[in-house]
């Protein structure tokens with residue numbers, strides 16, 4: 001059985017390597033759809049949606065109204081420090097693909113119950129684009 005829940009957050013970023021507009025400071029109203037696959041528990045649930053939210057929300061909350069910056073983007077980190085602005089420093093370029101992997105890894109590290117056998121994360125930077133990655137527990 002599969003269940004899914006949508007989460008949203010606002011976040012700034014830039015892609016310094018990009019030839020087009022994405023090298024500029026900008027932000028997105030990010031959306032992600034998280035799917036969990038697993039056997040039903042004794043109550044007929046894969047996971048209570050309330051518990052689902054409790055597990056995912058701290059991961060999303062860290063990103064909300066932050067600027068996600070690659071640790072190699074020293075100039076940007078300096079600016080964010082100067083402004084005392086909220087940031088999340090990561091070791092990757094902040095593409096939708098990498099943010100998707102980041103979220104997936106954070107969820108894998110979280111305390112999901114043992115009946116969960118798979119996770120799929122879909123990250124939407126805009127309404128008409130997405131990146132998706134999944135993980136199966138053995």
Ligand SMILES: [Zn+2]
Pocket residue numbers: 013022026027028125
């Ligand atoms: Zn962007």
